[in-house]
Amino acid sequence: MSQPTQADAPRTGDRQYHIDLVRGELAEYVLLVGDPGRVARVAERWDSVEVERSNREITTATGTYRGMPISCMSTGMGTDNVEIVMAEVMEITDQATFIRVGSSGALQPEIALGDLIVSTGAVRLENTTDYYVHPGFPAIAHRDVVWALEEGCRELGIRYHVGLTATASGFYAPQGRAMRTLPVRYPELAEELRRQRVANLEMESSALFVLAHLAGLRSGTVCAAYAQRTDGTFLEGAAKEAAEARCIDAGLAGIHLLWQVDADGGDLIARRGASLDRQAGDPHQSTGPEAGEQGGN
Numbered sequence: 001m002s003q004p005t006q007a008d009a010p011r012t013g014d015r016q017y018h019i020d021l022v023r024g025e026l027a028e029y030v031l032l033v034g035d036p037g038r039v040a041r042v043a044e045r046w047d048s049v050e051v052e053r054s055n056r057e058i059t060t061a062t063g064t065y066r067g068m069p070i071s072c073m074s075t076g077m078g079t080d081n082v083e084i085v086m087a088e089v090m091e092i093t094d095q096a097t098f099i100r101v102g103s104s105g106a107l108q109p110e111i112a113l114g115d116l117i118v119s120t121g122a123v124r125l126e127n128t129t130d131y132y133v134h135p136g137f138p139a140i141a142h143r144d145v146v147w148a149l150e151e152g153c154r155e156l157g158i159r160y161h162v163g164l165t166a167t168a169s170g171f172y173a174p175q176g177r178a179m180r181t182l183p184v185r186y187p188e189l190a191e192e193l194r195r196q197r198v199a200n201l202e203m204e205s206s207a208l209f210v211l212a213h214l215a216g217l218r219s220g221t222v223c224a225a226y227a228q229r230t231d232g233t234f235l236e237g238a239a240k241e242a243a244e245a246r247c248i249d250a251g252l253a254g255i256h257l258l259w260q261v262d263a264d265g266g267d268l269i270a271r272r273g274a275s276l277d278r279q280a281g282d283p284h285q286s287t288g289p290e291a292g293e294q295g296g297n
Contacts, residue, residue, distance in 0.1 A: 016088035016089075016092060018055065019058050021051075021088075021092060023093075025060075025062055026051075026092055027069035028093055028095060028096050029068060029096070030071045030072070030093075030096050030097065031070070031071070031251050031255060032072075032073055032082070032100045032204075032208065033073070033074050033101050033102065034077055036076075038072075039060070039072045041244070042072040042101070042251075042252070043061040043063060045248070046061075046063045047064045047066065050064075051071075057076035058075065058076070060073045060074075065252060070255065073085060073089070077204075078126075078128075078204065079128040079169065079204060080128050081204075082128075082208055083129075083211065086208065086211045086212070090215055090217075097145070097219070097255065097258055098212055099149070099219070099220050099254055100208055100220070100222070100223075100251075101222060101223075101250075101251035102204060102221065102222075102247070103224050103247075104201060104202035104223035104227075105175065105226065106199070106225035107190060107193050107200055107201055107229055107230070108163070108197070108199055108230070109231070110161075111225050111228070112159070113226070113227075113228050113235045113239070114225060114240075114242065115160065115224070116159070116225070116243075116247055117160065117161050117165065117222070117225060118160055118221070118222050119141050119163070119165040119205055119221040119222075120146055120163060121139055121140040121141055121209065122140075122205040122206035123166040123198060123206070124137075124139050125168045125169065126167055128207050129207055132210060137210065139167070139205070139206040139213075140209055140213065141205075142212070142213075142217075142219055142220055144218055145220025145254065146162070149251070149253075149254035150162065151253075152249075152253030152254040152256075153222075153253075156246075156250060158250055160250070162199075163197070164197070164199055165221065166193050166198045166200070166202075167201075167202060167205050168201060168203055169203070175189065175190065176189030176191075190229040201229065205221040205223075209221075218258070222251055223247065224243040224246065225243070
């Protein structure tokens with residue numbers, strides 16, 4: 001295989017072309033958010049921030065959180081942007097772990113506005129990943145990240161659900177939203193996905209899962225439910241801000257737990273077993289909403 005040309009892998013000096021970062025400016029534990037403004041809301045929870053950079057829609061902060069080197073990056077909206085960010089991050093890191101902290105529309109009626117959804121995998125309703133893998137190739141979250149996000153939600157007492165996510169290529173017609181000015185080709189898309197027991201609908205996770213898998217890296221997603229597609233409601237104001245805050249806290253808890261396990265020698269199986277034993281031995285443990293958990297969709 002021939003080496004990439006300058007046009008294949010453009011740089012601005014030593015910096016990656018789009019993310020405007022060089023090796024050493026990113027940690028190996030990375031939270032991905034869509035909204036550039038969310039990066040500051042993540043970083044304000046950290047102990048320190050050493051790097052801050054913004055280029056195009058990609059804003060990055062790198063610092064320390066409870067002893068863990070950590071970065072947070074915005075990807076903007078869509079799998080095409082995720083592809084750019086992932087490709088360039090992989091050039092300047094060694095074995096990165098990625099957790100997406102995002103928003104989504106709930107497809108199952110038991111998911112309340114503001115609840116969190118931990119993705120086990122994604123239905124690929126986009127075509128960015130078709131340029132990497134066969135159309136039938138699955139997009140699957142790493143099991144260690146799924147476990148860590150669930151454990152983080154449980155420790156924080158946050159109500160959450162676990163299930164499949166669908167990743168669309170856009171926000172309006174690609175998600176079956178009714179529009180006043182334009183025709184929608186698949187207006188029953190959300191209902192069809194609901195019947196197929198898909199938990200939520202968003203715009204980034206399938207690219208994250210596929211590209212991380214191809215590179216042998218860990219990735220996962222936790223999203224807040226901003227919309228409830230079964231009844232047409234949408235989260236606003238303080239309730240929306242609170243849901244975002246819970247999602248950020250869950251993402252930080254999950255990625256910090258992975259860092260802890262890695263630092264202790266990576267015995268995730270033992271940690272999972274201890275977590276299950278702890279739950280089984282607690283007579284007050286519940287699987288209902290009062291425990292902050294709801295079963296898989």
